[in-house]
Amino acid sequence: MDEDTVLAHILKPKGMSTLLGGELPASVINNCKYISPLTDEVQVRGRNEEDNLPSLDNAILTALSKEKRNVILSGPEGSGKTTALEKLVVDWAKGEHLQNFYYVFHFRFGELNSLYETLSLEKLMLHHPGHMPPESLPLVLKKPEDVLLVFDEMDQCKESLDPSIHSLCSDPTQATSLLCLVASLLNGSLLKGATCLVATRPTGCLNFVSGTRVQVLGFLKPQREAYFNGFFTDPAVAKKALMHMERTVGFYDISTSPRFCWTVCSIYKSLMDAGANLPETLSQLYVDILIHLIQMLSLNENSRTELVLALGKMASHCSLGQHLSCTKEEMDSFGFQRFPTSVSAYFQVYGDQSDRRVFSFHSQMMQQFLSAVSYFLDKSMSEGVEKMFKEHKGRAKFLYVFLSALSEPNQRRPLETLLGELNPDRITDFRCWFKSSPEMTLKRYYKEQLHHCLHMLHQAQNESLVKDIITHPARMNLSYGDLSLQDCVALNYVVKCLREIEQLDLRGNRMLTKEQAEVLAPVMSLSHEINLTNTSLLIEASPHLALALSRGITKHLSLSHTDLRDDNFKILSPGLRDCNLRGCSLTEASCEDLVSVLNSGASHLCVLVMSFNEIGDQGLIKLCKALHSPHCKLQELELQGCKLTAASMEALSAALCSGHSELRKVNLMQNTVGSSGVEALCRALQHPLSKLQVLNVFDNEVTGECCPHLMAALMSERCSLSELDLSVNDLGQEGALLLCKLPPFTNILTRCELTQLVFKELGSVLSSGASQLKTLTVGLNDVGDQGLKHLWDAVAHPHCRLEELDVEMTGLTDASVEDLCAAIRASKTLKSLELRNNLLTDASVPALVQVILKYNEFSEDVFEKLDECDKIRY
Ligand SMILES: Nc1ncnc2c1ncn2[C@@H]1O[C@H](COP(=O)(O)OP(=O)(O)OP(=O)(O)O)[C@@H](O)[C@H]1O
Numbered sequence: 069m070d071e072d073t074v075l076a077h078i079l080k081p082k083g084m085s086t087l088l089g090g091e092l093p094a095s096v097i098n099n100c101k102y103i104s105p106l107t108d109e110v111q112v113r114g115r116n117e118e119d120n121l122p123s124l125d126n127a128i129l130t131a132l133s134k135e136k137r138n139v140i141l142s143g144p145e146g147s148g149k150t151t152a153l154e155k156l157v158v159d160w161a162k163g164e165h166l167q168n169f170y171y172v173f174h175f176r177f178g179e180l181n182s183l184y185e186t187l188s189l190e191k192l193m194l195h196h197p198g199h200m201p202p203e204s205l206p207l208v209l210k211k212p213e214d215v216l217l218v219f220d221e222m223d224q225c226k227e228s229l230d231p232s233i234h235s236l237c238s239d240p241t242q243a244t245s246l247l248c249l250v251a252s253l254l255n256g257s258l259l260k261g262a263t264c265l266v267a268t269r270p271t272g273c274l275n276f277v278s279g280t281r282v283q284v285l286g287f288l289k290p291q292r293e294a295y296f297n298g299f300f301t302d303p304a305v306a307k308k309a310l311m312h313m314e315r316t317v318g319f320y321d322i323s324t325s326p327r328f329c330w331t332v333c334s335i336y337k338s339l340m341d342a343g344a345n346l347p348e349t350l351s352q353l354y355v356d357i358l359i360h361l362i363q364m365l366s367l368n369e370n371s372r373t374e375l376v377l378a379l380g381k382m383a384s385h386c387s388l389g390q391h392l393s394c395t396k397e398e399m400d401s402f403g404f405q406r407f408p409t410s411v412s413a414y415f416q417v418y419g420d421q422s423d424r425r426v427f428s429f430h431s432q433m434m435q436q437f438l439s440a441v442s443y444f445l446d447k448s449m450s451e452g453v454e455k456m457f458k459e460h461k462g463r464a465k466f467l468y469v470f471l472s473a474l475s476e477p478n479q480r481r482p483l484e485t486l487l488g489e490l491n492p493d494r495i496t497d498f499r500c501w502f503k504s505s506p507e508m509t510l511k512r513y514y515k516e517q518l519h520h521c522l523h524m525l526h527q528a529q530n531e532s533l534v535k536d537i538i539t540h541p542a543r544m545n546l547s548y549g550d551l552s553l554q555d556c557v558a559l560n561y562v563v564k565c566l567r568e569i570e571q572l573d574l575r576g577n578r579m580l581t582k583e584q585a586e587v588l589a590p591v592m593s594l595s596h597e598i599n600l601t602n603t604s605l606l607i608e609a610s611p612h613l614a615l616a617l618s619r620g621i622t623k624h625l626s627l628s629h630t631d632l633r634d635d636n637f638k639i640l641s642p643g644l645r646d647c648n649l650r651g652c653s654l655t656e657a658s659c660e661d662l663v664s665v666l667n668s669g670a671s672h673l674c675v676l677v678m679s680f681n682e683i684g685d686q687g688l689i690k691l692c693k694a695l696h697s698p699h700c701k702l703q704e705l706e707l708q709g710c711k712l713t714a715a716s717m718e719a720l721s722a723a724l725c726s727g728h729s730e731l732r733k734v735n736l737m738q739n740t741v742g743s744s745g746v747e748a749l750c751r752a753l754q755h756p757l758s759k760l761q762v763l764n765v766f767d768n769e770v771t772g773e774c775c776p777h778l779m780a781a782l783m784s785e786r787c788s789l790s791e792l793d794l795s796v797n798d799l800g801q802e803g804a805l806l807l808c809k810l811p812p813f814t815n816i817l818t819r820c821e822l823t824q825l826v827f828k829e830l831g832s833v834l835s836s837g838a839s840q841l842k843t844l845t846v847g848l849n850d851v852g853d854q855g856l857k858h859l860w861d862a863v864a865h866p867h868c869r870l871e872e873l874d875v876e877m878t879g880l881t882d883a884s885v886e887d888l889c890a891a892i893r894a895s896k897t898l899k900s901l902e903l904r905n906n907l908l909t910d911a912s913v914p915a916l917v918q919v920i921l922k923y924n925e926f927s928e929d930v931f932e933k934l935d936e937c938d939k940i941r942y
Contacts, residue, residue: 072161087334106285107283138279186243188249225273396424416429444490522558574600628652628677678706679707684710684716702729713742770799815845830859857884
C-alpha cells in the first residue's frame with residue numbers, strides 16, 4: 069500500500085456535496101479550504117479564553133505520538149471528524165507527519181458494515197478498495213507497530229465494543245463479524261502493537277475501549293470567520309453573512325459544527341442571490357432550508373406534502389427509537405419508494421448494494437424540524453400534543469421550539485405556500501397547551517422549564533404572545549443561575565417585549581462571560597434589580613454591565629461574593645446604583661473609585677454594602693472624603709469586617725458632622741474600633757448636623773471606658789440615634805450600668821457579659837416611667853433566673869413600654885416560668901419574646917402554651933381541642 073494509492077483513494081470524491089451534508093471532505097482538502105477545528109478543552113477553560121486553543125489536528129498528532137494503542141476521537145454530528153481524519157491521512161501520505169507509521173489504513177465503519185457480514189483482517193486489508201498489494205501483507209503482519217488503522221463512523225455500529233461480550237480473535241485469517249474484528253483490534257488481541265485511531269459521535273459503543281480520548285468541539289467564532297471568508301469571495305458579503313449568523317444563531321451549540329456553517333453559508337448565498345431577507349431565528353432558517361430543498365425537486369403540492377410526511381415519519385421513528393439510521397425496508401415503509409432520487413439531499417447513505425443500504429439524517433436539528441412540520445401537516449386527528457411530548461420526552465429538545473414557531477401564521481406562511489395549509493386543529497391544540505403550560509411552569513419556578521418556555525417564545529416572535537403568557541407574578545423573576553448563551557438570547561427577547569422586569573436573578577451563574585453580558589445588557593438595563601451573588605464576573609463582561617447600569621432603570625445591584633476585585637470594580641463603578649459588594653475582594657484602591665462616583669453629582673448611590681472587603685482605615689478615610697461632598701447621597705453604609713480600627717473613626721466622625729453627610733445608618737460590626745473609636749464617634753452623635761440614626765459596633769473590642777462618653781452623647785438633646793448595637797463587647801459592670809440609664813433608643817446588648825446587677829438596673833429604668841424603650845436585646849448574657857426576675861417584674865410594670873424582648877441563652881429555667889407568664893399576662897405592650905436556647909423543659913410548656921394562647925386572645929374552649937390534636941404536644 070503506497071502513499072499515492074492512499075492519496076488517490078482518499079481524495080477521490082465520493083458522492084457529492086449537499087446543502088445539509090456539507091461540502092465533500094475531499095473537495096475541502098483539495099481546494100485548500102480546510103480550517104482546523106478545535107478540541108473541547110476550551111469548554112473547561114471558559115469561552116473567553118479563545119486564544120491559543122488547541123487545534124484538533126495538533127491534539128490528534130500529540131495523542132498519536134504518545135499513545136501506542138488507541139486514540140478515540142469523539143464529537144457531535146458534522147463537527148469535522150471525517151474531514152480531520154482524511155486530512156490527517158492525506159498529510160501522512162504527503163510525508164508531512166506521522167512518518168513513524170509505514171502503513172496507514174483508512175476505513176469507514178458504516179461503509180464496511182453495509183458491505184460485509186463477516187471478514188478476516190487479511191481480507192479487510194487486501195480487499196478494501198485502494199489499499200494494499202498482497203505481497204505487502206506479510207510485512208504488515210510482521211511489524212504491527214508500523215501500522216495505523218483509522219476507523220471512522222464508529223457510531224454506526226449498533227452494539228457495544230465491550231471486549232467481554234465478543235469472542236475476540238487473534239488470527240488474521242479468521243473470518244469474524246466486523247464488530248468482533250474491530251473489537252479485537254482495539255483490544256490488542258489482533259495485530260498487537262498496531263495503533264488504532266477511531267472517530268465516533270458521542271455514543272456509548274466505545275465506552276469500554278481504553279485509550280486517549282480527544283473531544284472535537286468544531287468551530288468557534290474565529291474559525292467561523294475564516295470559514296465564511298473562504299466561502300464568500302467578497303469579504304464584505306462574508307462579513308455581512310457572518311454577523312447575521314452570529315446574531316441570529318451563533319449562540320446555539322450547533323453553530324460550532326462546520327457542517328452547519330456550510331449549510332448556513334449555502335442558504336444565505338442562495339437567499340442573497342435571490343434578493344430575499346436572511347432568516348432571523350433558527351426556525352426561520354430551517355423553514356428556508358426546507359423550502360430550498362423542496363424547490364429543487366419538480367414535484368406538485370401533493371407529492372411535496374407526501375415527501376415531507378415520509379420524512380416526518382422517519383424523523384419520529386429515529387427520535388422515538390433512538391435510531392441513528394434506517395434500513396431500506398424501513399424507508400419504504402415510511403413511503404420513500406416514490407422518491408428514490410430525492411433522499412440524498414436529506415440523508416447520508418451508507419453502502420452501494422441497494423438492499424443493504426442504510427440511511428441516516430445528516431442533521432439531527434433538521435430531523436426535529438421535519439418532525440414538527442409533519443406533525444402540523446398531518447391532516448388526521450391528533451391524539452393530543454401532550455401525548456406526543458410524552459413520547460418524545462428528553463429526546464427532541466428543539467421539537468417544541470419548532471412547533472412554537474410554526475404555530476405562528478407569519479412564520480409558517482412561506483411553507484404553506486408550498487405544502488398547502490397546515491392542520492388548523494393541531495395548531496389550535498398546540499396553542500392551547502402552550503398558553504396553559506407555561507402558566508404552571510412559571511408558578512412552580514422550574515428552571516429548565518422556564519428556560520424552555522423562553523425559547524419557545526423567542527422562536528414564536530410574537531410580542532403579544534409574550535405579554536399574554538408572562539403575566540405579572542412571573543415577571544418578578546424570569547431567570548435562574550447558569551444560563552447558556554442561548555438562554556440569554558431568549559430571555560433578552562422576552563424582556564424586551566415586556567419592557568421591564570422586577571429582578572434579573574443570575575445568582576450562582578458559574579461565570580458571566582463577555583458574550584453573555586453582551587447579550588444580556590438590554591435585560592440588565594430593563595431590570596429594577598440585578599442579582600449576581602456568587603457569580604464569577606469575568607472582567608470582559610464588566611463594561612457591558614456598567615453600560616447597562618448607566619443607561620437603565622436598575623435601582624439595586626447585588627454583587628456579593630463575586631470576587632470582583634479592584635480592576636473589575638473600576639470598570640463598573642461609573643454607573644453604580646445601590647449596591648451590595650459584600651466579600652468582593654476589594655481593597656483601598658476601590659475606595660478611590662467610589663469617591664469619584666459619589667462626588668460625581670450623577671450618582672444615585674444611597675445604600676452601599678462594603679462588608680468583608682479589606683479596605684482598612686486608609687480605605688475608609690478616602691471614602692469619608694466623599695461624605696463631605698454635597699453631591700454624595702449615601703444614606704446607609706455597611707462596613708462589617710473591613711479591618712477598621714480607631715484610626716479611621718475620627719475621619720468618619722468629621723464626615724458625619726460635615727453638614728453634607730446624609731448618612732443615617734452605619735454598620736461597623738466585627739472591626740476593632742475599640743473604645744477610642746467609639747469615643748470619636750460620640751462627638752458626631754451629639755453634633756447638630758449629624759443625621760445618624762442607627763449605629764452598629766457589634767464585636768469591636770469596645771470596653772466600659774467609652775460608656776461615659778456614650779452616655780453623654782446619647783443624653784444630648786441633639787442626638788438623633790435611635791438604635792445602638794453594642795453586642796459582643798465586654799463593657800464591664802460599670803459601663804453597662806451607665807448605659808442602662810439611657811433614654812429611649814433601641815438597645816442591643818447581646819453577649820456583653822452583663823451581670824445580675826445590670827439587669828436590676830435595667831429593670832428599674834424600664835419601670836421608672838422615664839424610659840420609652842420599646843426593643844431590648846440582652847441575649848447571651850448568662851444572668852440566670854435571678855437576673856431575669858428583674859426583667860419580668862419590669863415587663864409586668866404598667867410603666868414599662870417594651871414591645872420586643874430578646875433573652876436568648878440567658879440561663880432561663882422552669883423556675884422562672886411562673887414569673888414570666890405573670891409578666892406576659894400583665895403587660896399591655898409586649899408583642900414579641902425570644903426565648904431560644906434556654907434551659908426550659910417540657911414542664912414549662914403547658915404554662916407557656918396557655919399564656920401564649922391567652923395572649924392571643926383564644927377562648928378556654930380551645931384547650932380541649934388542643935388535646936385532641938396529635939400534632940400539638942405540650
Ligand atoms: N476542518 C474543516 N474545514 C472546512 N470544512 C469542514 C471542516 N470539517 C468539516 N467541514 C465541513 O463540514 C462537513 C461535515 O464534516 P464531517 O463529515 O467531517 O463531520 P463529522 O464529524 O464526521 O460528521 P458525522 O458525525 O455526521 O459523521 C464536511 O463535509 C465539510 O463540508
